[in-house]
Amino acid sequence: MKGVRPDIALLKQNGITAVAFTRMDDPKVIPLWFGEGDAVTADFIREAAKKALDDGETFYVHTRGIESLRLAIKSYLDSLYAMDVDPRRISVPGSAMIGVTIAAQMALNKGDEALIVSPHWPNIETTYAVTGAKINMVRQRETENGWQLSASEIVDKVTEKTRSIYINSPCNPTGWIMPRKDQEELLACCRERNILLIADEVYHRHIFGADVAPSFLQIAKDDDPVVVVNGFSKAWAMTGWRVGWVVTPVEQSEHWAIMSECFNTGATVFAQHACIAALERGEPVVQQMQSQYEAAAKLVNDAFEGQRRIKLAPPKGAFYAFPKIEGIRSSLNFTKALLAEEDVGVAPGYTFGIGNEQNIRVCFAQSHERLQEGLDRIVRFVERYDNH
Numbered sequence: 001m002k003g004v005r006p007d008i009a010l011l012k013q014n015g016i017t018a019v020a021f022t023r024m025d026d027p028k029v030i031p032l033w034f035g036e037g038d039a040v041t042a043d044f045i046r047e048a049a050k051k052a053l054d055d056g057e058t059f060y061v062h063t064r065g066i067e068s069l070r071l072a073i074k075s076y077l078d079s080l081y082a083m084d085v086d087p088r089r090i091s092v093p094g095s096a097m098i099g100v101t102i103a104a105q106m107a108l109n110k111g112d113e114a115l116i117v118s119p120h121w122p123n124i125e126t127t128y129a130v131t132g133a134k135i136n137m138v139r140q141r142e143t144e145n146g147w148q149l150s151a152s153e154i155v156d157k158v159t160e161k162t163r164s165i166y167i168n169s170p171c172n173p174t175g176w177i178m179p180r181k182d183q184e185e186l187l188a189c190c191r192e193r194n195i196l197l198i199a200d201e202v203y204h205r206h207i208f209g210a211d212v213a214p215s216f217l218q219i220a221k222d223d224d225p226v227v228v229v230n231g232f233s234k235a236w237a238m239t240g241w242r243v244g245w246v247v248t249p250v251e252q253s254e255h256w257a258i259m260s261e262c263f264n265t266g267a268t269v270f271a272q273h274a275c276i277a278a279l280e281r282g283e284p285v286v287q288q289m290q291s292q293y294e295a296a297a298k299l300v301n302d303a304f305e306g307q308r309r310i311k312l313a314p315p316k317g318a319f320y321a322f323p324k325i326e327g328i329r330s331s332l333n334f335t336k337a338l339l340a341e342e343d344v345g346v347a348p349g350y351t352f353g354i355g356n357e358q359n360i361r362v363c364f365a366q367s368h369e370r371l372q373e374g375l376d377r378i379v380r381f382v383e384r385y386d387n388h
């Protein structure tokens, strides 16, 4: 490819969009492919964005985010985790995805190694690949009691060259949650070996049976090599707004301003004002979605339980089910056929890393009626699908 670095030319579109872009705007399709629901962002958040526009909030702002948003994030985190976060550690570089990208760029050089807990969201692998580092995977185990992985299994995969570890808990696509004691063990390893731990906690408010998942923020000291990434997309249903935040070691603060300049030079300013409204008045919205998703996880379990060919390790958080469909050979072919014959969009397992060719990812954040219809169609299709 002319004018393109060879390693960039080799990158592939992820499997979620490869399927979804074919019929993304077709109203006949029940879309369970992306990581979002069908509820529009709450009124008061949209109103705050409109007001910011009317107030003329259309100029460049600080590349680490407007101060009032950084302070609102601090208040949110302080009250959620009963702590006192140093505000210099908080930056708003754009979306959560940009947060992961900048952190990976800061930590990794060509020739370094990075360790990703898998199954994983494909964009993470791509963002790490762009750094030129070699990527190693450590795989969660599928058990009857959900997906499992201990800190020692992760530490066992660390090499002399490992410079960054990526943990996403609650996990997309498996719903795995890393318990506190494992977080402590892993953090000790990163501290000792000076490995940048990127803790992607965008599903922090989606853990079943609790209000918030254990966070690395609660155990990391101000100067530990940890970047905790979070954002507004999931907990406040703001996927299209593209705003997230990071909590970094204090000494990285200035470098987040610099790196933000070479990505999108900060997040959209009127969206940042809406995010303040989300943090200050959004708790009922967050809690309503928590209950909706927990009930939806039960709908998925009920629909798949007892199905001859569908094996589901039940998720403990996030809003995805990642079942294995016995007998299928290609998750992509299966997913395309499901879309063509039943008008249901799901994501093919292969895109979440090696070892998932028989899995599909079903996002259960849609309203219950549509979700149930989608699940019924998946079950019916699995029974008749045959590519042995």
Ligand SMILES: Cc1ncc(COP(=O)(O)O)c(C=O)c1O
Pocket: 035, 095, 096, 097, 098, 121, 168, 172, 200, 202, 230, 231, 232, 233, 239, 242, 243, 244
């Ligand atoms: C694990 C994970 N990290 C990050 C993101 C991106 O979040 P944002 O929309 O804020 O970029 C997603 C979105 O699906 C995700 O699943």
